[in-house]
Amino acid sequence: MDMTKKLTKDLIEMYWERKCLWQVNSKEYKKRDMKKKAYQEIVMFLRRNGVKEANAKLVREKIQNLRRAMRKEKKRIDSSGGNYSPTLWYYDLLIFVNDQYEDTASISNSSKIGDEKYSDIFCTDTEEDLFSGDDEKIIKEERSTQKALHKVLIKEENKEQGKKLIEEISTETLNTSEFEAVGINFTAKLKRMDYKQQIFAELLIQKVLARGLLGQLSDKTDVTDKS
Structure with missing residues (x-):
């Protein structure tokens, strides 16, 4: 040896x-x-x-x-x-x-x-x-x-990556919590409307979400009644 x-x-x-x-x-x-x-x-x-x-x-x-x-x-x-x-x-x-x-x-x-x-x-x-x-x-x-x-x-080796991952998860969790709160707020207000108003509100919300996904929302975007 x-x-x-x-x-x-x-x-x-x-x-x-x-x-x-x-x-x-x-x-x-x-x-x-x-x-x-x-x-x-x-x-x-x-x-x-x-x-x-x-x-x-x-x-x-x-x-x-x-x-x-x-x-x-x-x-x-x-x-x-x-x-x-x-x-x-x-x-x-x-x-x-x-x-x-x-x-x-x-x-x-x-x-x-x-x-x-x-x-x-x-x-x-x-x-x-x-x-x-x-x-x-x-x-x-x-x-x-x-x-x-x-x-x-x-x-x-992954300590820094772990820190970043924790930060990303924390941010994502915070954002998710905020969106859930908004959803709960919308749901509570929709329940206070009659059935016909709920339908119109849902249609408008869907249009707003669609335009948001397409990047078409701005500070000039608003809801107006058609003549």
Whole structure:
């Protein structure tokens, strides 16, 4: 699993924040559910940042490799009597795991710092228990995150259009309300006329509406009686 230097720094930082993966004396270290969740979070972060092939198993292997290199560097420092300066670029970033090796001395008396065959302290869980079903869950969570992000982006992108649409709807609603009020007023007055007057009024209203649709109304337009 190839990663850039910056992404490796981010991985180490996320690893440090999730003490259930490395702090052997903590209560969280014994909780498998917390470990699974921690690996899932790291995997999702890596996938969002371009490492599409990332999964829980590959993340675990990547961390193991980093720690193996760390143990080698620590062995050189210890054997030099303080005359060797570490050249591993992430040594200071991952130094928090150094004291964890001494804490695990009781786990395996045959394990030695710097030994290539040293079993990492977070390998006490079986792969089946720790990683089973993770990828499917991660994919679902990732898709859910992507959908939520997509909605936010659409919302931001259409914010101005949304404002304009709201303004147009408000104006249209206001105009509709005014026309409805005029219609109610006309209806009330028509009801006060006798049947014959209602017919004449309706004919005149239709003529006015027709001329208005044709653009023929002006301040000179009026109703007159024919001689």
